[in-house]
Amino acid sequence: MKVGIVGLGLIGGSFALACRAGGHEVIGSDVNSLHRSKAIELGLIESACTLKELIAHVDMIVVAIPVDAIAQLLPSILDKISDQQMVVDLGSTKSKICNTVEGHRNRGRYLASHPLAGTEYSGPTAAFVDLYRGKKNIICERDRTDEDVLLKMQALFDQMELQCLYMSAADHDKHLAYVSHLSHVSAFTLGLTVLDIEKDEKQILNLAGTGFRSTVRLAKSSPQTWTSIFTENSSHLVTALEQYITHLVDFKDSIANENKANINLKIVKANKIAQVLNGIKIEDVIKQ
Amino acid sequence: MKVGIVGLGLIGGSFALACRAGGHEVIGSDVNSLHRSKAIELGLIESACTLKELIAHVDMIVVAIPVDAIAQLLPSILDKISDQQMVVDLGSTKSKICNTVEGHRNRGRYLASHPLAGTEYSGPTAAFVDLYRGKKNIICERDRTDEDVLLKMQALFDQMELQCLYMSAADHDKHLAYVSHLSHVSAFTLGLTVLDIEKDEKQILNLAGTGFRSTVRLAKSSPQTWTSIFTENSSHLVTALEQYITHLVDFKDSIANENKANINLKIVKANKIAQVLNGIKIEDVIKQ
Numbered sequence: 001m002k003v004g005i006v007g008l009g010l011i012g013g014s015f016a017l018a019c020r021a022g023g024h025e026v027i028g029s030d031v032n033s034l035h036r037s038k039a040i041e042l043g044l045i046e047s048a049c050t051l052k053e054l055i056a057h058v059d060m061i062v063v064a065i066p067v068d069a070i071a072q073l074l075p076s077i078l079d080k081i082s083d084q085q086m087v088v089d090l091g092s093t094k095s096k097i098c099n100t101v102e103g104h105r106n107r108g109r110y111l112a113s114h115p116l117a118g119t120e121y122s123g124p125t126a127a128f129v130d131l132y133r134g135k136k137n138i139i140c141e142r143d144r145t146d147e148d149v150l151l152k153m154q155a156l157f158d159q160m161e162l163q164c165l166y167m168s169a170a171d172h173d174k175h176l177a178y179v180s181h182l183s184h185v186s187a188f189t190l191g192l193t194v195l196d197i198e199k200d201e202k203q204i205l206n207l208a209g210t211g212f213r214s215t216v217r218l219a220k221s222s223p224q225t226w227t228s229i230f231t232e233n234s235s236h237l238v239t240a241l242e243q244y245i246t247h248l249v250d251f252k253d254s255i256a257n258e259n260k261a262n263i264n265l266k267i268v269k270a271n272k273i274a275q276v277l278n279g280i281k282i283e284d285v286i287k288q
Numbered sequence: 289m290k291v292g293i294v295g296l297g298l299i300g301g302s303f304a305l306a307c308r309a310g311g312h313e314v315i316g317s318d319v320n321s322l323h324r325s326k327a328i329e330l331g332l333i334e335s336a337c338t339l340k341e342l343i344a345h346v347d348m349i350v351v352a353i354p355v356d357a358i359a360q361l362l363p364s365i366l367d368k369i370s371d372q373q374m375v376v377d378l379g380s381t382k383s384k385i386c387n388t389v390e391g392h393r394n395r396g397r398y399l400a401s402h403p404l405a406g407t408e409y410s411g412p413t414a415a416f417v418d419l420y421r422g423k424k425n426i427i428c429e430r431d432r433t434d435e436d437v438l439l440k441m442q443a444l445f446d447q448m449e450l451q452c453l454y455m456s457a458a459d460h461d462k463h464l465a466y467v468s469h470l471s472h473v474s475a476f477t478l479g480l481t482v483l484d485i486e487k488d489e490k491q492i493l494n495l496a497g498t499g500f501r502s503t504v505r506l507a508k509s510s511p512q513t514w515t516s517i518f519t520e521n522s523s524h525l526v527t528a529l530e531q532y533i534t535h536l537v538d539f540k541d542s543i544a545n546e547n548k549a550n551i552n553l554k555i556v557k558a559n560k561i562a563q564v565l566n567g568i569k570i571e572d573v574i575k576q
Contacts, residue, residue: 116497136495165494178482179496183503186474189539191558193532194466198564205564206453207424208467209404213565214505215471220562223555231546241540244481245533251477252529258519267511270479274508276486276493277501 001156004028004058006051006073008039009222010119011090012064013127016044019062021129022159029054038124055080060152063089066228071100078106086149088113092176092225093232094140094169108146111153112169114138114176115162122222137162140169177236182244184218184226185237191219289440292316292346294339294361296327297510298407299378300352301415304332307350309417310447317342326412343368348440351377354516359388366394374437376401380464380513381520382428382457396434399441400457402426402464403450410510425450428457465524470532472506472514473525479507 003019005012005028016026016039028045030036036048055061061077063070070091077087078101088111091097098112117135119126137157142150157164167175194216198204230237254262291307293300293316304314304327316333318324324336343349349365351358358379365375366389376399379385386400405423407414425445430438445452455463482504486492496504518525542550 116495118497118499120499135497138495175492175495178485178492179500182481183478183500185536185539185543186478187503188555188558189532189535190471190474191561192535192554193470193528195557195561195564196531196535197466197528204463204466205561207404207426207463208565209406209423211406211408211506212467212471214502215475216561216565217502218499219558221555221559223552223559226555227548227552230543230551231548234543234546238540238544240481240485241536241543243484244477245536245540247477247480247484248473248529248533248536251473252526252533255473255518255522255529256526258522260515260519263518264511264515266480267476267509267514269483270476270507271509271511273479273483273493273504276483277496277504 001025001060001152002027002058004054004061005045006030006054006061006063006077007065008032008035008044008048008124008127009064009225010122010124010126010131011115011117012062013039013042013044013124014117014129014131015062015064015090017127017129018132018160019156020044020046022156024156027054027058035124042124042127044124044127051077052080055085059085060156061085061087063087063091066224067091067093067097067232068228071097071232074101074110075104078104078110081106081109083109085109086111086146086152088153090115092180092229094138094172096232098141098144098169107144109149111145111149112140113153114140114172116180120217120220122225133161135162137164138172139164139166140172142166173233174236177233177240181229181233181237182240184221185230185241186244187216187218188221188226190216289313289348289444290315290346292342292349293333294318294342294349294351294365295353296320296323296332296336296412296415297352297513298410298412298414298419299403299405300350301327301330301332301412302405302417302419303350303352303378305415305417306420306448307444308332308334310444312444315342315346323412330412330415332412332415339365340368343373347373348444349373349375351375351379354512355379355381355385355520356516359385359520362389362398363392366392366398369394369397371397373397374399374434374440376441378403380468380517382426382460384520386429386457395432397437399433399437400428401441402428402460404468408505408508410513421449423450425452426460427452427454428460430454461521462524465521465528469517469521469525470528472509473518473529474532475504475506476509476514478504 002025005016008028008030019026029051086109115137290313293304296316296318307314317339358377374397403425405419
């Protein structure tokens with residue numbers, strides 16, 4: 001199959017590498033000329049071209065650019081493809097993107113997808129062939145995609161060892177607000193708070209241990225990628241943030257009052273996250 | 289040297305192992321009988337005894353129990369030691385502990401220390417010999433400790449490859465509020481928020497990726513250890529939390545208003561944490 005990757009950063013570049021490893025022919029486009037040359041140099045793609053040329057030459061178009069740019073670009077890509085071509089996006093939000101192509105005559109040729117994979121690094125140099133191996137891939141509005149497109153995409157995901165899950169775009173965006181977008185805001189904000197105090201109290205960060213480094217790791221993530229995710233999913237994310245802030249103010253009050261019983265109870269509750277992350281059902285965890 | 293470890297969890301147990309690896313004779317005490325027997329079974333200590341017996345038999349007493357318990361117990365340990373014995377604690381807060389022994393006739397035999405090492409696991413089974421290797425150890429009120437105690441402790445820390453830094457107890461507690469205690473509250477609260485929503489929206493946590501797992505890792509930490517740290521350092525921690533919440537509300541407002549310029553600016557600023565954590569001076573990072 002001929003695959004065209006639009007956007008040659010961590011997400012698109014890694015997808016390109018996995019496609020090449022699977023024996024597919026891969027070309028790419030990127031508005032950033034440095035990304036194009038770097039992607040060729042690193043062997044992410046065989047050659048670079050314009051978006052127009054890419055659409056004219058490939059069987060499958062993979063859109064891996066910031067989510068607000070996907071929402072802008074996707075309708076015009078669907079305008080230009082034939083009824084044999086297909087399009088998939090790898091964006092971290094789904095509702096607004098799906099809405100922009102609802103009712104498009106070529107809607108059936110498009111699959112809305114979000115592989116749950118990434119790192120705190122960005123750009124073509126951050127790409128690696130195994131980024132998607134063993135990860136989960138959320139497919140939204142499955143029934144709006146043509147059966148032949150679904151089958152071909154599924155075969156490619158299987159080859160990459162990406163496990164598909166299916167849900168509505170609304171559920172996707174709500175759930176991801178909690179398990180991904182919220183933790184990014186929390187990490188960015190932790191970074192901002194500690195950098196602020198470091199200005200007055202030099203060398204505080206000399207004391208940072210592995211715990212702090214782990215919690216703040218996501219604060220290194222790309223401004224372009226995350227600005228667009230936060231704005232595209234603002235409604236769910238603001239709700240999640242309000243709940244987080246309510247819990248946080250309550251925690252702060254318990255600490256201010258040195259209420260050991262309350263603090264202890266909160267930590268015991270929070271500890272249950274370990275079991276739930278290990279796959280134990282929340283009902284069984286709460287009962288303990 | 290004969291070393292007596294009071295408290296046989298992750299911190300005391302790992303210290304015991306490092307002492308044994310350095311050729312020292314190590315006995316231990318713990319109010320929890322299961323911890324005592326487990327510590328012997330795992331070879332953390334050679335034998336277990338009561339605190340009274342331990343004080344009667346060792347050259348160096350290492351106190352590795354929750355910080356509120358250290359503050360309670362330390363004066364009575366200093367009451368009972370000879371002028372040849374010495375005491376060190378490994379607690380994560382220092383001001384209240386140092387205050388309880390200020391003016392004690394044996395104050396000079398005590399060293400206030402905090403090795404910046406730990407994991408999210410607890411108890412004797414979590415202990416491992418290399419926990420302290422290559423880590424930093426903060427020594428507070430150095431000039432209140434007798435020279436011979438300081439030299440012997442320093443030799444032991446050198447043997448364990450623990451690098452000593454010196455600061456006041458007040459500075460220690462303020463700085464640790466930002467680079468350790470705040471990130472623990474943030475992780476516990478993230479856990480609480482996501483567990484809350486998981487009750488209504490089953491299986492959200494199925495979607496948790498490596499980013500979420502990294503940010504929430506510290507939420508698995510011990511309730512007993514962290515309840516006492518948060519209450520012993522409540523004043524500095526509440527200040528840090530207030531600053532964190534202010535930044536967070538501001539971030540939320542930018543997202544609610546879909547103000548891309550503001551969100552982008554915050555992320556670009558937060559990104560600088562990576563360079564500061566890599567040892568680049570904050571003045572040079574801010575200029576960029």
